[in-house]
Amino acid sequence: MSLTLMRPFAEMDKMFEDFDRPLIQFDEGDWMPAVDIEESDKAYLVRAELPGVHKDDVHVVIENNVLTIKGEKRVEIEDTKRHRVERSYGSFVRSFTLPHTVKTTNIKAEYVDGVLNLTIAKVIKAKAKQIEVKIK
Numbered sequence: 859m860s861l862t863l864m865r866p867f868a869e870m871d872k873m874f875e876d877f878d879r880p881l882i883q884f885d886e887g888d889w890m891p892a893v894d895i896e897e898s899d900k901a902y903l904v905r906a907e908l909p910g911v912h913k914d915d916v917h918v919v920i921e922n923n924v925l926t927i928k929g930e931k932r933v934e935i936e937d938t939k940r941h942r943v944e945r946s947y948g949s950f951v952r953s954f955t956l957p958h959t960v961k962t963t964n965i966k967a968e969y970v971d972g973v974l975n976l977t978i979a980k981v982i983k984a985k986a987k988q989i990e991v992k993i994k
Contacts, residue, residue: 887928888948895954902960902978906952909972910945916974920962926953927974959983 865871896903906927908916916929928951956962959981966977 887950889931889946889950890952891927891950893927893952893954899980901980902956904954904974904976904978906974906976907972908969908974911972913969916969918965918967918974918976920956920965923956923958923960923962924953925956925976925978926951927976928952 892907894903894905896905904925904927908929908931911929911931915932916927919926919928928949930949931947933947956978961979961981964979968975968977
């Protein structure tokens with residue numbers, strides 16, 4: 859006689875797992891990192907939370923004033939029996955349209971403790987000068 863584990867609520871557990879998934883499936887990636895965008899007088903600061911993503915697996919591209927952050931969070935150990943997986947793995951893509959008032963040629967990027975910080979400088983606007991013309 860063998861013992862069999864019975865899970866009478868397995869179907870209900872599956873239903874709730876599916877319910878927790880987002881309604882919109884992303885074509886470009888498996889998960890979406892959280893991003894904050896702040897603006898100062900001189901620049902825009904973009905902060906993306908990428909916990910567990912190695913910096914070599916993160917790529918930042920600007921094309922036609924669209925900032926794209928993409929990469930991949932890899933599974934650490936693949937040959938183990940898993941009882942629960944709640945963290946997101948796989949590829950990700952986030953894209954943002956930048957205003958035309960930014961310098962896309964000089965972007966500062968810093969990756970510290972799983973947070974990507976991008977500083978995108980604004981174009982310095984020429985201040986209008988008022989010149990008094992003396993009429994003779």
